[in-house]
Amino acid sequence: MTDGIVxxxxxxxxxxxxxxxxxxxxxxxxxxxGPPLLQPYADLWKLVHKGEVIxxxxxxxxxxxxxxxxxxxxxxxxxxxxxxxxxxxxxxxIVFAALLALAxxxxxxxxxxxxxNFTHMGASREMAIGAVIEPAxxxxxxxxxxxxxxxxxxxxxxxxHLAGPAAFGPAALMILVALxxxxxxxxxxxxxxxPDTHLELTMVHEGMLLEHSGRSLALLAYAAQIKQAxxxxxxxxxxxxxxxxxxxxxALAWIVRVVAIAxxxxxxxxxxxxxxxxxxxxxxxxxTAIAGAGVVVGVTLGG
Amino acid sequence: xxxxxxxxxxxxxxxxxxxxxxxxxxxxxxxQTVRRGPVDLLPIHLRIDPLAALFLLLLGAVSTAxxxxxxGYARAYDHHGGTRLAALFALFLGALHxxxxxxxAFTFLLGxxxxxxxxxxxxxxxxxxxxxxxxxxxxLAMAQLGAALxxxxxxxxxxxxxxxRFSALxxxxxxxxxxxxxxxxxxLLGAVLAKAGGAPLHAWLPRAHPVAPAHVSAxxxxxxxxxxxxxxxxxxxxxxxxxxxxxxxxxVCGVASALLGALQATVDRDLKRVLAYSSIENxxxxxxxxxxxxxxWHTTPLLPGLALTAALLHTLNHGLVKALLFMGAGAVDxxxxxxxxxxxxxxxxxMPWTAGLFLLGGAAIAALPPxxxxxxxxxxxxxxxxxxxxxxxxxxxxxxxxxxxxLTGGLALAAMARAFxxxxxxxxxxxxxxxxxxxxxxxxxSLLALAGVAVGLGLFPGLGVRIVAPAVEVLGVVPLxxxxxxxxIVGDTVLDALYGPVAVLSVCMVVWLLxxxxxxxPVRRGPVWVCGFALQSRMQYxxxxxxxxxxxxxxxxxxxxRVAREIWAQAPYFPQRLSTHAETPHPVEATLYAPxxxxxxxxxxxxxxxxxxxxxxxxxxVFATLVLLLVGTR
Numbered sequence: 001m002t003d004g005i006v007x008x009x010x011x012x013x014x015x016x017x018x019x020x021x022x023x024x025x026x027x028x029x030x031x032x033x034g035p036p037l038l039q040p041y042a043d044l045w046k047l048v049h050k051g052e053v054i055x056x057x058x059x060x061x062x063x064x065x066x067x068x069x070x071x072x073x074x075x076x077x078x079x080x081x082x083x084x085x086x087x088x089x090x091x092x093x094i095v096f097a098a099l100l101a102l103a104x105x106x107x108x109x110x111x112x113x114x115x116x117n118f119t120h121m122g123a124s125r126e127m128a129i130g131a132v133i134e135p136a137x138x139x140x141x142x143x144x145x146x147x148x149x150x151x152x153x154x155x156x157x158x159x160x161h162l163a164g165p166a167a168f169g170p171a172a173l174m175i176l177v178a179l180x181x182x183x184x185x186x187x188x189x190x191x192x193x194x195p196d197t198h199l200e201l202t203m204v205h206e207g208m209l210l211e212h213s214g215r216s217l218a219l220l221a222y223a224a225q226i227k228q229a230x231x232x233x234x235x236x237x238x239x240x241x242x243x244x245x246x247x248x249x250x251a252l253a254w255i256v257r258v259v260a261i262a263x264x265x266x267x268x269x270x271x272x273x274x275x276x277x278x279x280x281x282x283x284x285x286x287x288t289a290i291a292g293a294g295v296v297v298g299v300t301l302g303g
Numbered sequence: 304x305x306x307x308x309x310x311x312x313x314x315x316x317x318x319x320x321x322x323x324x325x326x327x328x329x330x331x332x333x334x335q336t337v338r339r340g341p342v343d344l345l346p347i348h349l350r351i352d353p354l355a356a357l358f359l360l361l362l363g364a365v366s367t368a369x370x371x372x373x374x375g376y377a378r379a380y381d382h383h384g385g386t387r388l389a390a391l392f393a394l395f396l397g398a399l400h401x402x403x404x405x406x407x408a409f410t411f412l413l414g415x416x417x418x419x420x421x422x423x424x425x426x427x428x429x430x431x432x433x434x435x436x437x438x439x440x441x442x443l444a445m446a447q448l449g450a451a452l453x454x455x456x457x458x459x460x461x462x463x464x465x466x467x468r469f470s471a472l473x474x475x476x477x478x479x480x481x482x483x484x485x486x487x488x489x490x491l492l493g494a495v496l497a498k499a500g501g502a503p504l505h506a507w508l509p510r511a512h513p514v515a516p517a518h519v520s521a522x523x524x525x526x527x528x529x530x531x532x533x534x535x536x537x538x539x540x541x542x543x544x545x546x547x548x549x550x551x552x553x554x555v556c557g558v559a560s561a562l563l564g565a566l567q568a569t570v571d572r573d574l575k576r577v578l579a580y581s582s583i584e585n586x587x588x589x590x591x592x593x594x595x596x597x598x599x600w601h602t603t604p605l606l607p608g609l610a611l612t613a614a615l616l617h618t619l620n621h622g623l624v625k626a627l628l629f630m631g632a633g634a635v636d637x638x639x640x641x642x643x644x645x646x647x648x649x650x651x652x653x654m655p656w657t658a659g660l661f662l663l664g665g666a667a668i669a670a671l672p673p674x675x676x677x678x679x680x681x682x683x684x685x686x687x688x689x690x691x692x693x694x695x696x697x698x699x700x701x702x703x704x705x706x707x708x709x710l711t712g713g714l715a716l717a718a719m720a721r722a723f724x725x726x727x728x729x730x731x732x733x734x735x736x737x738x739x740x741x742x743x744x745x746x747x748x749s750l751l752a753l754a755g756v757a758v759g760l761g762l763f764p765g766l767g768v769r770i771v772a773p774a775v776e777v778l779g780v781v782p783l784x785x786x787x788x789x790x791x792i793v794g795d796t797v798l799d800a801l802y803g804p805v806a807v808l809s810v811c812m813v814v815w816l817l818x819x820x821x822x823x824x825p826v827r828r829g830p831v832w833v834c835g836f837a838l839q840s841r842m843q844y845x846x847x848x849x850x851x852x853x854x855x856x857x858x859x860x861x862x863x864x865r866v867a868r869e870i871w872a873q874a875p876y877f878p879q880r881l882s883t884h885a886e887t888p889h890p891v892e893a894t895l896y897a898p899x900x901x902x903x904x905x906x907x908x909x910x911x912x913x914x915x916x917x918x919x920x921x922x923x924x925v926f927a928t929l930v931l932l933l934v935g936t937r
Contacts, residue, residue, distance in 0.1 A: 055829065061651070075806075292702065
């Protein structure tokens with residue numbers, strides 16, 4: 001439980017920074033200066049002080065559902081194991097995926113309430129992509145549970161920590177590669193979606209937010225950052241279950257893992273273009289298939 | 304008058320049945336009785352054990368809620384066969400009771416067949432419409448196929464039994480030839496799939512449910528298709544102790560139903576048909592749970608109990624929520640006169656109660672936490688994970704099933720977000736659409752009660768598990784233990800259970816307080832941004848376009864055909880009118896049903912050759928039959 005609280009606070013505080021870090025690294029690769037590292041905090045601060053415009057045909061759901069989205073994202077974040085300090089909570093993998101689904105449901109319905117063709121387009125795309133992300137995410141987490149033992153996120157991380165070098169068998173590695181792809185898709189990064197664009201042909205997540213403004217938009221944007229941070233932390237923890245147990249080495253390992261994965265995301269984004277929307281499910285199905293191959297390898301060879 | 308008496312009576316009796324079955328369930332009782340049947344040789348054995356009591360509890364609770372709603376909803380039928388509708392509704396409830404209470408093959412068949420036939424008359428209530436008659440005919444054909452198959456499944460073992468009682472059949476299963484037993488099980492599989500709307504025998508469901516009056520479709524979806532689930536558990540597990548291959552076959556059918564149902568629900572444009580497809584999906588999930596129990600019945604000690612708990616919990620909770628959704632859809636249909644998602648829109652303003660409760664039901668049916676279907680789906684996935692932790696090739700099968708069920712969950716979310724968003728939000732897609740009025744008070748009360756139960760059973764999933772536990776135990780497996788009613792999913796201790804909610808609430812409180820400290824900001828209403836133009840309702844996505852991305856993703860399964868017609872004036876350069884029409888043939892029907900139907904028709908026309916209308920030839924047939932019979936019986 002201590003693990004959960006510390007991990008939650010870390011993610012809540014660091015979430016905008018992680019987004020800033022990825023932006024900065026991308027700018028570096030593109031030979032630009034890019035926005036300052038702390039720009040996302042300033043953006044949230046600005047949004048909170050702005051007035052809010054609600055579309056004329058909207059209902060009260062338009063401002064209520066951003067809270068549901070935010071709360072569900074935070075609830076999912078409470079399940080992410082990070083440090084291995086104190087007792088590792090149950091952190092159920094399916095509840096984690098279901099809470100992210102609840103956040104997505106709230107966002108899609110709020111987008112339908114936006115009553116514009118852009119928000120509806122975002123909703124239509126998010127529905128379809130989300131339907132393919134969910135099996136990929138659960139497939140990766142369940143695959144790790146089947147191959148490595150433990151059913152909760154904390155238990156999976158702990159058993160990988162205890163396994164030592166055996167945690168990097170071919171089966172687990174295949175599933176983890178798939179998990180990195182899924183984490184990118186779920187947090188709306190290139191090649192699945194581009195968080196830095198408002199071009200209507202390509203946007204998914206930003207399209208849904210187009211009618212929201214002021215504090216509602218601040219909540220939704222912050223929730224998206226938290227979700228990305230939680231997925232990066234989760235992927236990192238499962239990928240390198242080291243520095244487990246004491247607070248200081250654990251916190252150090254946490255920072256190294258988060259920075260490493262953020263830089264990895266920035267590299268992938270720099271080297272790849274965003275996929276055509278109809279190619280998105282193919283990549284996700286490929287990720288699921290890699291995870292499935294990992295499960296088959298793990299079941300037949302063990303490990 | 305007929306409406307008040309009929310539905311009021313149904314509501315009271317339903318409440319009494321629900322109370323009585325809860326008493327049986329919690330007391331873990333088994334009561335039985337024998338009545339003289341219509342034929343002296345066939346006495347009617349009735350028996351209620353916790354398993355039957357659980358289904359009667361579902362029937363009682365749901366029929367009470369539906370009957371209360373029908374007090375207001377069925378007003379429109381007052382001068383349109385309302386008395387007949389109310390009487391058939393009551394008769395249908397009676398038939399369902401008979402089927403759940405039956406303790407011998409004859410009574411069970413009687414109940415099963417009565418449900419099918421009375422159901423037919425309920426479905427075709429608005430028989431002036433030829434589309435309704437066609438849907439009803441398909442329903443009747445499939446129901447009769449199911450009834451024939453269940454007769455085979457029951458009467459085949461009866462050949463080795465002393466009489467028709469279930470206890471006698473149970474003994475007969477032990478010493479009948481394996482081939483005969485397997486034949487009976489195959490027939491049973493077909494029968495329950497046809498009754499419950501499981502793939503590939505589900506074609507009737509998305510046609511029959513939308514055309515029936517809403518309170519009838521609610522009852523069909525919430526309870527009648529569960530008779531197929533009850534039949535599987537009673538006949539395959541309780542009586543036949545079915546072998547693992549039956550479980551694997553059922554698992555494949557269950558997962559296929561779940562996927563197909565969820566996929567079709569995401570793209571269909573009729574609000575009630577979306578709900579019907581969602582029923583196919585949920586029945587598929589229930590069958591997956593039952594199948595998992597059968598697969599692991601003879602190998603692992605705890606898994607069958609877990610899987611059966613998941614299936615029965617799903618059955619109960621799906622019934623409650625689906626009744627809510629169908630009554631909500633009925634209220635929409637009544638208010639504006641259409642269920643077409645390409646015409647609806649913006650009804651949340653004129654029907655706020657219906658909208659709010661429909662949203663809650665939609666979130667519940669998409670198995671989102673903290674609502675009541677999530678614990679059931681969670682248990683099913685946990686059972687599959689436990690199978691994945693066993694040994695052997697089952698582990699891969701478990702992983703595949705987990706992924707398929709997760710895909711189903713994602714699609715169900717899409718289907719429900721789309722159905723709600725299109726129906727209740729935005730502007731009406733058709734400008735001439737009536738603005739609609741809120742549903743009658745009786746409907747609102749009923750929906751509110753169902754939604755209350757859905758939230759309650761979602762927040763306290765342990766309560767549901769405790770209701771279901773005796774029904775699992777009576778089958779001879781270990782039910783799931785829950786130390787605390789609210790601590791099923793989040794952990795075993797109060798601290799574990801409270802940590803998550805408290806953490807989330809405190810984070811939200813902190814953000815809210817921050818907003819307060821920073822002072823109020825101006826909030827105003829403004830026009831929607833549509834690139835500087837004025838907003839028109841046609842600018843929004845319609846039901847079809849909202850599901851278009853998903854349809855394109857799955858275009859290898861949903862093979863939509865577009866037909867464009869051009870009507871020419873004189874020259875071939877200026878078409879006078881263009882019309883385009885798209886239809887998605889049902890994925891299974893085209894490949895599986897069409898050959899069967901054409902074979903039957905060809906056989907029928909071949910058989911017509913002996914009917915040449917000549918009376919002398921007919922006399923010859925009679926004579927030949929007589930001779931054959933005399934020779935045969937000698």
